[in-house]
Structure formats: C-alpha cells, structure tokens
Amino acid sequence: MQLPEGVTLDTAIHDYSPGNDGxxxxxxxxxxxxxxxxxxxxxxELDAFYAPxxxxxxxxxxxxxxxxxxxxxxxxxxxxxxxYVAQKYAGWIVEGGVEDEWDSFQKKLQDMNVERYIQIxxxxxxxxxxx
Numbered sequence: 001m002q003l004p005e006g007v008t009l010d011t012a013i014h015d016y017s018p019g020n021d022g023x024x025x026x027x028x029x030x031x032x033x034x035x036x037x038x039x040x041x042x043x044x045e046l047d048a049f050y051a052p053x054x055x056x057x058x059x060x061x062x063x064x065x066x067x068x069x070x071x072x073x074x075x076x077x078x079x080x081x082x083x084y085v086a087q088k089y090a091g092w093i094v095e096g097g098v099e100d101e102w103d104s105f106q107k108k109l110q111d112m113n114v115e116r117y118i119q120i121x122x123x124x125x126x127x128x129x130x131x
Contacts, residue, residue: 064121081117084112
C-alpha cells in the first residue's frame with residue numbers, strides 16, 4: 001500500500017486499522033469474572049503478599065529532568081558506581097563479609113565521587129519541586 005503524501009505509517013495504521021478508534025479498559029467486575037491461569041493466579045497471590053511493602057506513589061522519586069551537562073556527568077559516574085555496587089552486593093551474598101568491608105565500601109564510593117552523583121539528583125529534584 002502506498003502511503004498518501006504527508007501521512008506516516010503510524011498514522012495510517014491508526015486511521016485504517018479496525019479497533020483503533022477508542023479507549024478500552026477492563027474494569028474490576030470483569031476481572032473478577034475471569035478464570036486466571038496458574039501463572040496469573042500466582043502473580044495475584046504474590047501481588048497481595050508484597051502489597052504492604054510497596055512504596056506509595058507519592059513517596060517515589062519523580063521523573064526529573066537533567067541538564068545536558070548533568071546527563072554527561074551522570075553517565076560517567078553511574079556506570080562506575082553501579083558496577084562497583086553490583087559487584088560488592090554479589091560478593092557479599094555469595095561470600096558474606098559485608099560487616100568487615102562496609103567502611104572500605106563507603107570509602108571507595110566516596111573516591112568514586114558518589115557525593116557529586118547524589119548532588120546532581122538533589123539539584124534536579126529541587127528544580128522539579130520548584131515548578
């Protein structure tokens with residue numbers, strides 16, 4: 001099919017495909033009538049079990065915007081910090097020793113400029129909160 005001039009593929013799919021002309025939602029009364037397979041039943045049970053531990057939406061860190069310079073800096077800092085933290089966590093889970101290594105772990109994070117990393121997020125949050 002040749003697309004009309006000025007029409008993108010996404011627009012054509014939306015305009016010409018059946019069933020793309022409304023918003024749909026499955027409401028709780030319908031959900032209650034569904035027969036859940038074993039996977040969905042387990043997920044429903046796990047959701048109920050972990051519900052008390054979920055962080056409320058109003059307490060979650062929001063989607064903030066960073067400046068171009070902040071994005072560059074985060075890219076450098078986060079790569080090293082995340083890699084180091086993941087390595088240490090894995091080691092502690094397998095071999096233990098977190099108590100013995102905790103001070104050196106924190107020192108290494110300081111050496112990796114974790115304070116600057118945190119400050120970037122604080123600055124972005126301050127801009128977000130000011131809006």
